[in-house]
Amino acid sequence: MSDYNFAYLDEQTKRMIRRAILKGLAVPGYQVPFASREMPMPYGWGTGGVQVSAATLTPEDRLKVIDQGADDTTNAVSIRKFFERTAGVATTEATQEATVIQTRHRIPEAELTEDQILVYQVPIPEPLRFLEPRKTETRKMHSLQEYGLMHVKLYEDISQHGAISTAYAYPVRVADRYVMDPSPIPKFDNPKMEMAAIQLFGAGREQRIYAVPPYTRVVSLDFEDHPFEATKADHPCDLCGAGDSYLDEVIMDDAGNRMFVCSDTDYCRSRREEAA
Amino acid sequence: MYVAVKGGERAIENAHAWLAEERRGDISVAELSLAQIREQLSLAVNRVMAEGSLYDPDLAALAIKQSRGDLIEAIFLIRAYRTTLPRFGASRAVDTGAMACDRRISATFKDAPGGQVLGPTFDYTHRLLDFKLAAEGAVPPAPSAPPRREPTPHITEFLGQEGLIQPEPEPESEAVPRDLTREPLEFPADRALRLQSLARGDEGFVLGMAYSTQRGYARNHAFVGELRIGRVTVEMEIPELGFAIEIGEVELTECETVNQFKGSKTEPPQFTRGYGLVFGQSERKAISMALVDRALRWQELGEDNLGAPAQDEEFVLSHCDNIQATGFLEHIKLPHYVDFQSELELVRKLRREAEERIARREAAE
Numbered sequence: 001m002s003d004y005n006f007a008y009l010d011e012q013t014k015r016m017i018r019r020a021i022l023k024g025l026a027v028p029g030y031q032v033p034f035a036s037r038e039m040p041m042p043y044g045w046g047t048g049g050v051q052v053s054a055a056t057l058t059p060e061d062r063l064k065v066i067d068q069g070a071d072d073t074t075n076a077v078s079i080r081k082f083f084e085r086t087a088g089v090a091t092t093e094a095t096q097e098a099t100v101i102q103t104r105h106r107i108p109e110a111e112l113t114e115d116q117i118l119v120y121q122v123p124i125p126e127p128l129r130f131l132e133p134r135k136t137e138t139r140k141m142h143s144l145q146e147y148g149l150m151h152v153k154l155y156e157d158i159s160q161h162g163a164i165s166t167a168y169a170y171p172v173r174v175a176d177r178y179v180m181d182p183s184p185i186p187k188f189d190n191p192k193m194e195m196a197a198i199q200l201f202g203a204g205r206e207q208r209i210y211a212v213p214p215y216t217r218v219v220s221l222d223f224e225d226h227p228f229e230a231t232k233a234d235h236p237c238d239l240c241g242a243g244d245s246y247l248d249e250v251i252m253d254d255a256g257n258r259m260f261v262c263s264d265t266d267y268c269r270s271r272r273e274e275a276a
Numbered sequence: 277m278y279v280a281v282k283g284g285e286r287a288i289e290n291a292h293a294w295l296a297e298e299r300r301g302d303i304s305v306a307e308l309s310l311a312q313i314r315e316q317l318s319l320a321v322n323r324v325m326a327e328g329s330l331y332d333p334d335l336a337a338l339a340i341k342q343s344r345g346d347l348i349e350a351i352f353l354i355r356a357y358r359t360t361l362p363r364f365g366a367s368r369a370v371d372t373g374a375m376a377c378d379r380r381i382s383a384t385f386k387d388a389p390g391g392q393v394l395g396p397t398f399d400y401t402h403r404l405l406d407f408k409l410a411a412e413g414a415v416p417p418a419p420s421a422p423p424r425r426e427p428t429p430h431i432t433e434f435l436g437q438e439g440l441i442q443p444e445p446e447p448e449s450e451a452v453p454r455d456l457t458r459e460p461l462e463f464p465a466d467r468a469l470r471l472q473s474l475a476r477g478d479e480g481f482v483l484g485m486a487y488s489t490q491r492g493y494a495r496n497h498a499f500v501g502e503l504r505i506g507r508v509t510v511e512m513e514i515p516e517l518g519f520a521i522e523i524g525e526v527e528l529t530e531c532e533t534v535n536q537f538k539g540s541k542t543e544p545p546q547f548t549r550g551y552g553l554v555f556g557q558s559e560r561k562a563i564s565m566a567l568v569d570r571a572l573r574w575q576e577l578g579e580d581n582l583g584a585p586a587q588d589e590e591f592v593l594s595h596c597d598n599i600q601a602t603g604f605l606e607h608i609k610l611p612h613y614v615d616f617q618s619e620l621e622l623v624r625k626l627r628r629e630a631e632e633r634i635a636r637r638e639a640a641e
Contacts, residue, residue, distance in 0.1 A: 004360065008360075010360070010362070033460035033462060034460055035457075035458050035459045035460050036460065037359045038352075038355040038356050038358070038359040038457075038599065039356065039359075040356040042352065042599075042602070042603035042606065042607065043599065043600050043602075043603025043604055043607070044603040044604040044605075044606065044607025044608075044610070045603065045607060045610065047603075067610070067611060068611045068612075068613055068614045069614060072284045072285075073284060073611055074284040074287065074288055074611075075610055075611070076284075077284040077285045077288060078288060081285075105612070105614045105615060106614055123604070123607070134590055135463060135590065135594075136463045136464070136590060161626050162626070162629055162630075163622075163625070163626065163629070165622060165626070167615070167618035167619045167621065167622040168614070168615040168618045168619070169615075184612075184614075184615045185614075186614055186615065186617065186618035187618065188618070205600045205603060205604055207460040207461065231618070231621055231622075231625075232621070233617070233621055246614070246617075247617070248613055248614070248617060249617055249620065263613075263614055263617075
């Protein structure tokens with residue numbers, strides 16, 4: 001075997017994935033089972049996102065891949081190279097220039113447009129999984145909109161800790177119907193999910209695809225007296241000075257001194273270039 | 277001054293180069309050939325074929341060499357290759373009754389037509405390190421005899437003649453069974469799908485599950501009715517021809533267990549069976565698979581759900597695949613600093629609030 005098909009997957013597989021994507025877009029937030037393939041990278045490394053990207057990419061696309069908000073984290077580099085090699089598509093680090101963005105754990109800071117598709121890598125697609133481990137049960141709960149358990153969990157958090165103790169993968173309700181796992185993005189990113197771009201979620205190991213169409217209502221679960229709050233470190237970025245971006249905390253020395261820098265490397269770089 | 281973590285690409289390339297060097301090891305030592313692996317590490321090759329779901333000893337040997345002997349990594353290489361192959365169709369069900377057996381034993385009957393054939397087994401070896409092997413591997417030829425011509429019928433057929441063992445239900449239709457690698461696994465799964473999943477499941481996991489049934493977690497007291505290892509021909513119906521032709525030969529291990537069954541309101545007492553079928557000589561896996569298969573049949577046989585892990589189809593099938601398991605397990609070494617950062621902030625906030633509460637209470641006292 002020497003030649004792989006465009007974007008690695010064969011056309012039949014891509015068609016199967018596209019069907020799942022279309023179904024996902026038609027029923028926002030619903031987890032569509034799909035026959036996930038074994039990819040040449042391990043489960044847990046983004047096989048779901050890679051399959052969704054492979055089924056989405058066209059030769060004219062320009063791809064950006066980020067992990068933890070950064071283009072240069074090792075796994076982002078590895079996935080970008082995979083598509084450079086198997087699809088020969090153009091790649092970019094600039095959020096605005098990309099037509100398809102594959103991400104792990106972040107939504108870019110720059111506002112996305114109608115011409116863009118954001119593909120999320122998802123480890124556990126089931127927001128109810130840690131309340132009920134069985135798929136057979138959680139599927140029933142979704143079909144009956146039986147989300148009481150989730151509200152009880154959030155309530156218990158408040159009664160024990162005085163606040164909802166979910167900091168990432170914070171559950172949302174999509175289009176007033178399905179409760180959905182937004183993938184392990186920090187809850188800071190949740191409000192961005194009502195966006196102009198198409199959002200596709202791929203969970204390879206768990207064999208699920210789901211989607212949020214553009215301009216869809218996405219509400220982070222909360223209570224009237226304990227409203228949802230998107231939080232971040234209470235600092236500006238030490239490199240670009242941004243006060244509105246999500247920050248990584250970096251330990252600087254043995255004395256435990258820290259600095260805070262943008263997790264979105266492209267956002268930080270472009271701000272510094274503008275200032276210069 | 278903080279320097280962004282650049283250079284991921286070069287780090288990856290260098291890591292790969294070092295890995296290749298480590299794989300080769302000391303270059304003053306002769307390099308392994310694929311033929312050596314295929315011929316002398318054949319049980320490793322068998323495991324990689326079985327759990328990789330691809331019958332190709334040469335590719336399995338290549339995968340073992342490339343993975344430095346890490347068999348799960350080798351299985352992964354085979355799976356990733358297999359998934360790129362087109363699916364032409366399904367073979368006819370192989371006739372294991374017509375197997376050319378290298379080994380065939382029954383623990384339930386002292387003798388039976390076809391006889392007890394030990395074959396190349398470790399069973400009665402004394403596990404003493406053979407230091408001679410370290411020096412030289414020359415072996416005298418094993419005694420041989422002309423192969424028997426008569427068939428080796430399944431032991432369970434004899435029990436079946438008396439109605440003592442539950443007949444296997446006929447498949448409901450002629451339709452080709454679902455293919456686990458081409459459709460998402462949904463629960464409840466039928467038995468064909470369960471067996472497919474177990475056949476490619478991790479040997480260690482399936483062994484552990486089977487062992488748990490022996491220790492009382494849904495005990496079903498299995499006798500090895502029969503264990504046979506040998507070669508069977510694979511036939512495929514070719515639509516253009518209108519008849520089936522032989523497309524090859526595979527080595528298989530098949531295990532049928534005979535299990536107690538108390539009977540129910542509608543059924544007289546009867547033995548039941550568990551079934552295991554694995555590529556190559558993989559008898560530990562085949563026996564384990566048969567025990568787990570039997571445990572998973574509790575519902576169909578009207579038995580009680582004892583809440584044992586091995587009875588829980590969703591639990592067993594969701595966790596027996598070592599490629600899924602190792603991927604998800606090992607992925608936690610990938611960067612998670614964004615999630616961790618959000619937890620860090622939350623814990624700091626909760627601690628601050630708790631400290632304030634304590635301070636207020638102390639001030640009030």
